[in-house]
Every structure is written in structure tokens, then in C-alpha cells.
Amino acid sequence: MQPDRRDRRRLEAREEIKDTARALLAEQGAAGLSLRAIAKRMGMTAPGLYHYFGSINDLITALILDAFTQLAEAVEKADADVASRGGAERLVAVAHAWRRWALDHPIDFQLLYGSPIPTYEQPTDTTYPAARRSFLVTASIFAQAIECGEIDLPEEYRRLPPEIARSFDALTGLEGHDLPPHALYLAAISWARLHGHIMLELFHLIQPVIGDVDALFAHEVNALIRQVGFTPSQ
Amino acid sequence: MQPDRRDRRRLEAREEIKDTARALLAEQGAAGLSLRAIAKRMGMTAPGLYHYFGSINDLITALILDAFTQLAEAVEKADADVASRGGAERLVAVAHAWRRWALDHPIDFQLLYGSPIPTYEQPTDTTYPAARRSFLVTASIFAQAIECGEIDLPEEYRRLPPEIARSFDALTGLEGHDLPPHALYLAAISWARLHGHIMLELFHLIQPVIGDVDALFAHEVNALIRQVGFTPSQ
DNA sequence: TCGTTTTATCTAACACTGTTAAAATTACGC
DNA sequence: GCGTAATTTTAACAGTGTTAGATAAAACGA
Incomplete structure (x- = not known):
């Protein structure tokens, strides 16, 4: 088996989510950050993000760690x-x-x-x-x-x-x-x-x-x- | 005319709103502050509060000034x-x-x-x-x-x-x-x-x-x- | 006391939010 | 091609601030 590909894809998706979150944060401030807005910009729906982050808090924590x-x-x-x-x-x-x-x-x-x-x-x-x-x-x-x-x-x-x-x-x-x-x-x-x-x-x-x-x-x-x-x- | 009475009543209502906001803030933190929660505790509905504060931002500003x-x-x-x-x-x-x-x-x-x-x-x-x-x-x-x-x-x-x-x-x-x-x-x-x-x-x-x-x-x-x-x- | 007018409050609705459950779709290994 | 696992979607729930319009309550003048 070759889990690399899927794992890499998963990590890339996580990065893309964080990047769009950062973009929204920069454009509209903390008020502009929402799962739905991130999902819409990425061309998907909000619940889909739950496969990459357990909650919006987890996402924010990831952003904080990166920062x-x-x-x-x-x-x-x-x-x-x-x-x-x-x-x-x-x-x-x-x-x-x-x-x-x-x-x-x-x-x-x-x-x-x-x-x-x-x-x-x-x-x-x-x-x-x-x-x-x-x-x-x-x-x-x-x-x-x-x-x-x-x-x-x-x-x-x-x-x-x-x-x-x-x-x-x-x-x-x-x-x-x-x-x-x-x-x-x-x-x-x-x-x-x-x-x-x-x-x-x-x-x-x-x-x-x-x-x-x-x-x-x-x-x-x-x-x-x-x-x-x-x-x-x- | 005697506007004192009504004006005083209005100020009292403003104070009551701020007080319940502070209570909510103390009990549940910033996340617990909402117009609907304030209104419910006061026995009224959220839109009613708009006669005392133009928006929740105005209310928060008032709380800040008091603080x-x-x-x-x-x-x-x-x-x-x-x-x-x-x-x-x-x-x-x-x-x-x-x-x-x-x-x-x-x-x-x-x-x-x-x-x-x-x-x-x-x-x-x-x-x-x-x-x-x-x-x-x-x-x-x-x-x-x-x-x-x-x-x-x-x-x-x-x-x-x-x-x-x-x-x-x-x-x-x-x-x-x-x-x-x-x-x-x-x-x-x-x-x-x-x-x-x-x-x-x-x-x-x-x-x-x-x-x-x-x-x-x-x-x-x-x-x-x-x-x-x-x-x-x- | 009876209207009238002003003030205060409510109901209904809109556009949002995070989150969950279940169904539907996609991708992968065999 | 088939079956399985990983993704993603739709639908729904319980919240949020806010607006418009109807309704109730109080205050005022005649």
C-alpha cells in the first residue's frame, strides 16, 4: 500500500484551508473568519472541513501555532x-x-x-x-x-x-x-x-x-x- | 410637560441592560454576551433593546466606557x-x-x-x-x-x-x-x-x-x- | 372621559454562525 | 468491474445581530 499520496493530499488540504483562513483574516479581520466563508472560497461546503479540523477552534489553534x-x-x-x-x-x-x-x-x-x-x-x-x-x-x-x-x-x-x-x-x-x-x-x-x-x-x-x-x-x-x-x- | 419621569425610566432601562450584560459577561465570558440572552434574562425580546442601544456595538462601547x-x-x-x-x-x-x-x-x-x-x-x-x-x-x-x-x-x-x-x-x-x-x-x-x-x-x-x-x-x-x-x- | 400622539415592545423574517447525521459521491486497491 | 474506504454534500438544529411592520402601553390635549 502507498498511503503517501492520500496523506500528502490530506496535508495539502489542511494547508489550503489554513491559507484561505489567513487570507480571509487579512482581508476582513477576525470577524470575517468563518467555516462557511472558507469553504465557499475553496469551492466546497462547511461540513466538509470537519474532515480536516475537528472544529473551528482546532483550526484557530493551528493558525496560532503557525503564527x-x-x-x-x-x-x-x-x-x-x-x-x-x-x-x-x-x-x-x-x-x-x-x-x-x-x-x-x-x-x-x-x-x-x-x-x-x-x-x-x-x-x-x-x-x-x-x-x-x-x-x-x-x-x-x-x-x-x-x-x-x-x-x-x-x-x-x-x-x-x-x-x-x-x-x-x-x-x-x-x-x-x-x-x-x-x-x-x-x-x-x-x-x-x-x-x-x-x-x-x-x-x-x-x-x-x-x-x-x-x-x-x-x-x-x-x-x-x-x-x-x-x-x-x- | 414633565419629561423627567420618562427620561429617568429610559436611563434606568439602559442601566439594567448594561448590568445584565455585565452579569452575563462575568458568568459566561465574552461568548455568553448576546442581545437575546440579555433580553431573555430581563423578560423581554431582543429587538426591544434597540430602543436603548443602536446596536450591540453601542452597548459594548458603553460597557467599555464604564469599565x-x-x-x-x-x-x-x-x-x-x-x-x-x-x-x-x-x-x-x-x-x-x-x-x-x-x-x-x-x-x-x-x-x-x-x-x-x-x-x-x-x-x-x-x-x-x-x-x-x-x-x-x-x-x-x-x-x-x-x-x-x-x-x-x-x-x-x-x-x-x-x-x-x-x-x-x-x-x-x-x-x-x-x-x-x-x-x-x-x-x-x-x-x-x-x-x-x-x-x-x-x-x-x-x-x-x-x-x-x-x-x-x-x-x-x-x-x-x-x-x-x-x-x-x- | 375620549381620542390622539408618542413611546415601548412584540412577532416575523432575513442572512448569518458552528455543528451533527445521514446520504451521496468520489477515489482507491484488488 | 467490484467493494471498500475516504470525501463531500444535503438537510437540519440551535444559535447570532438586525430590520420592518404590527401591536400594546403610556402620556397628553380637549
């Missing part, structure tokens, strides 16, 4: 492009790539971090590993920078609260558990700062306060780099 | 409770009140900052003034702290990028335009940092990295206070 991967690849590529430079420059590159991806794919980004579909409940155990991948890029840079002595930890980050240090022990088994606690901690707070700026910008909430959001973000990334203890370059 | 006000009041109260203390302590109180409100009202908070309803498009011109109110609490504290000399601005925040300084001029007319640029800037970046932490926590994305989110938040607020230049207390 997380896409974000991670964008971030990893940005890091790789400046891999020869120091940790500070790599972090700056990663931060801007992260924001760039969010601004270029606002619906996907809200899909990842805003759960804009009311009936949809994100299966965190499935999506979290995908979300973790981007985070690990940042954490790895911090880890390397700490090891190389590029970072002179300021007082407020030198000694972590004992509750937090303790919580790192629970990470055993997860990818990245071998990274030093300070790297994980600095990556977490950097992520949160980054994320806050991007979300407020995506929802047009910070533009009325700070008109030039590009300058704001660039300035804050630089401030972050200094505040975590990178010695000012040249 | 923004509620958040602002919580934040203002927290500030007022420690009004006699210094700026640093006031900021810490405000930050924790902000997070507390978000954690206690997750659906409302996502309504404000996550637009979880796909068909809903937020009329930013209407909602922004309400959103601004909480922000102004923080900005005012910074303004006062700067004026009183409580803040020794670090190098990265002393001289703002010219594009940003310029964008503040466009604020003329808006409430808060009389605040010094540094206060607005510091408030904006503080807001973003705060917001990022809260959002990641609400979506359970940061717990797998930092188990003790309470400690993380408290620690980061303290770090923020120092990094914006508050001289360490005692």
Missing part, C-alpha cells in the same frame, strides 16, 4: 543576522524584529496575544511551547551576555527575590531550564516591556500621548539595554 | 489613599491598584485592552478620553515628583529624542497638555511596562517562566521606580 512559529523565525533570523555582534546589538535587533512582525501582522499578533474570538479558548498547554520559542531567543542572548561579562548587573537585578529564584527550580524539564536564572528573569521583564509597548501601539492607545511611536520604541529599547546592565557601547 | 471609569476610579482612590506620601510610594500604590483591578476584572480588562469581540471595532475617539483618565493619574504624580525634585533623571531619560519632544506640542487642547514633557514621557513608558506585565499575566503566558507573578510584579515596579530616577527611599 507563533512565524514570529519565532522572524526573531531568530533577526538575531542570526547580527550574530557576530555583541549581546546589546542582538537584543536591539530582536526587539525591533519582534515589533516589526507585530505591526506587519496585526491580526496574527492579536490572535497570539489577544484571543479575539470569544468562543475560542486557547489550549495553553499546546500553544505555550510555541510561544516559548521566541522567548528563548531573548533568554539565550542574555545568558551568553552574562557569561561573557557583557552585563554588569545593576543593584536591583543582582539579587533576585527568593520566591522567584525558587520558582525557577520548577522549570526542570522545560526547554531553557538550563539557562541561568538571571537570564530567564531579564528575558521575562524585557519581554513584558516589549509586549506592553507593542500592544498599546497596536490598539492605538499610545499614539495620542507619544506621537512618534517609532522614536519612542527605539528610545525605550536603548533604555532597557542600559538598565539591565549592558555597558554603554563606545 | 474605563471604574478602572480610573480604582486607580485614583489608590493614589488618594497615600496622597500624603512621596511620589515613589504613590506610583507603587497606583501600579498595584491597576494590576489588582485587572486581575479582579479580567473580562472587563480584556474588553478595554484586547477587543475580544471580532465584530466589534472600538471607536477610539470616544473611548480614548476615558482611557486617558487613568494615564493622567500616573502623569500627574510624575509631574509633581519632578517639580519637587524627588526625581533625579538618569542620563537616558534626561534628554528626550527631538521627534518625541516635538510630538508633545500636538497635544495642545487635550487634558494634560500642561504637564511637563518628561512627566508625560515617563508616564507613557511606565504605562507600557505595567501593561505588558498585566497582559502576559492575564493570558497566563508569563507564569510558566516566572512562577511567582506577584513577586515579579512587585520587583519590577520597584525597579521601575529606581530606573526613572527616584532616589532610593531611606
Whole structure:
């Protein structure tokens, strides 16, 4: 027997469904996403899609996983492009790539971090590993920078609260558990700062306060780099 | 003529609709919100609600405006409770009140900052003034702290990028335009940092990295206070 | 008190949504 | 060509927001 052909066909159909879903999402926003609309555009009917996805939630989850991967690849590529430079420059590159991806794919980004579909409940155990991948890029840079002595930890980050240090022990088994606690901690707070700026910008909430959001973000990334203890370059 | 009675009755009906919407939202999440469900619980039918709200979007907008006000009041109260203390302590109180409100009202908070309803498009011109109110609490504290000399601005925040300084001029007319640029800037970046932490926590994305989110938040607020230049207390 | 007018609510209908069951079609191996 | 398994369709159910038109209720003037 030769199951390849049918299996491949099945995978292709899944991809086509996701692609049309993404197209609809891009054209009409989250409101335009519906099984019937996807099916119609593909020249079939809605119940037919149930042979490829158990429900629309499963489809959305698949889209989310893809988007997380896409974000991670964008971030990893940005890091790789400046891999020869120091940790500070790599972090700056990663931060801007992260924001760039969010601004270029606002619906996907809200899909990842805003759960804009009311009936949809994100299966965190499935999506979290995908979300973790981007985070690990940042954490790895911090880890390397700490090891190389590029970072002179300021007082407020030198000694972590004992509750937090303790919580790192629970990470055993997860990818990245071998990274030093300070790297994980600095990556977490950097992520949160980054994320806050991007979300407020995506929802047009910070533009009325700070008109030039590009300058704001660039300035804050630089401030972050200094505040975590990178010695000012040249 | 005596339009009071009818007008009051009309306002009461609007309030009752919003209250049942909030109850439904709290009980079943964003997916449970529907005109028919609201109407059924109130003992009437869905089209009847159209005499009080032009559409379900108008209703959601009203809920959002109320929620923004509620958040602002919580934040203002927290500030007022420690009004006699210094700026640093006031900021810490405000930050924790902000997070507390978000954690206690997750659906409302996502309504404000996550637009979880796909068909809903937020009329930013209407909602922004309400959103601004909480922000102004923080900005005012910074303004006062700067004026009183409580803040020794670090190098990265002393001289703002010219594009940003310029964008503040466009604020003329808006409430808060009389605040010094540094206060607005510091408030904006503080807001973003705060917001990022809260959002990641609400979506359970940061717990797998930092188990003790309470400690993380408290620690980061303290770090923020120092990094914006508050001289360490005692 | 009797109309009249305004306000409020209902019924019926339309075009959607996700989902299920059963029937019909297509494709594949023998 | 036949039988089996994989796909896809039709029909239906229970929802959704929304509109139009009829109906009920309240308020007002004579």
C-alpha cells in the first residue's frame, strides 16, 4: 500500500484551508473568519472541513501555532543576522524584529496575544511551547551576555527575590531550564516591556500621548539595554 | 410637560441592560454576551433593546466606557489613599491598584485592552478620553515628583529624542497638555511596562517562566521606580 | 372621559454562525 | 468491474445581530 499520496493530499488540504483562513483574516479581520466563508472560497461546503479540523477552534489553534512559529523565525533570523555582534546589538535587533512582525501582522499578533474570538479558548498547554520559542531567543542572548561579562548587573537585578529564584527550580524539564536564572528573569521583564509597548501601539492607545511611536520604541529599547546592565557601547 | 419621569425610566432601562450584560459577561465570558440572552434574562425580546442601544456595538462601547471609569476610579482612590506620601510610594500604590483591578476584572480588562469581540471595532475617539483618565493619574504624580525634585533623571531619560519632544506640542487642547514633557514621557513608558506585565499575566503566558507573578510584579515596579530616577527611599 | 400622539415592545423574517447525521459521491486497491 | 474506504454534500438544529411592520402601553390635549 502507498498511503503517501492520500496523506500528502490530506496535508495539502489542511494547508489550503489554513491559507484561505489567513487570507480571509487579512482581508476582513477576525470577524470575517468563518467555516462557511472558507469553504465557499475553496469551492466546497462547511461540513466538509470537519474532515480536516475537528472544529473551528482546532483550526484557530493551528493558525496560532503557525503564527507563533512565524514570529519565532522572524526573531531568530533577526538575531542570526547580527550574530557576530555583541549581546546589546542582538537584543536591539530582536526587539525591533519582534515589533516589526507585530505591526506587519496585526491580526496574527492579536490572535497570539489577544484571543479575539470569544468562543475560542486557547489550549495553553499546546500553544505555550510555541510561544516559548521566541522567548528563548531573548533568554539565550542574555545568558551568553552574562557569561561573557557583557552585563554588569545593576543593584536591583543582582539579587533576585527568593520566591522567584525558587520558582525557577520548577522549570526542570522545560526547554531553557538550563539557562541561568538571571537570564530567564531579564528575558521575562524585557519581554513584558516589549509586549506592553507593542500592544498599546497596536490598539492605538499610545499614539495620542507619544506621537512618534517609532522614536519612542527605539528610545525605550536603548533604555532597557542600559538598565539591565549592558555597558554603554563606545 | 414633565419629561423627567420618562427620561429617568429610559436611563434606568439602559442601566439594567448594561448590568445584565455585565452579569452575563462575568458568568459566561465574552461568548455568553448576546442581545437575546440579555433580553431573555430581563423578560423581554431582543429587538426591544434597540430602543436603548443602536446596536450591540453601542452597548459594548458603553460597557467599555464604564469599565474605563471604574478602572480610573480604582486607580485614583489608590493614589488618594497615600496622597500624603512621596511620589515613589504613590506610583507603587497606583501600579498595584491597576494590576489588582485587572486581575479582579479580567473580562472587563480584556474588553478595554484586547477587543475580544471580532465584530466589534472600538471607536477610539470616544473611548480614548476615558482611557486617558487613568494615564493622567500616573502623569500627574510624575509631574509633581519632578517639580519637587524627588526625581533625579538618569542620563537616558534626561534628554528626550527631538521627534518625541516635538510630538508633545500636538497635544495642545487635550487634558494634560500642561504637564511637563518628561512627566508625560515617563508616564507613557511606565504605562507600557505595567501593561505588558498585566497582559502576559492575564493570558497566563508569563507564569510558566516566572512562577511567582506577584513577586515579579512587585520587583519590577520597584525597579521601575529606581530606573526613572527616584532616589532610593531611606 | 375620549381620542390622539408618542413611546415601548412584540412577532416575523432575513442572512448569518458552528455543528451533527445521514446520504451521496468520489477515489482507491484488488 | 467490484467493494471498500475516504470525501463531500444535503438537510437540519440551535444559535447570532438586525430590520420592518404590527401591536400594546403610556402620556397628553380637549
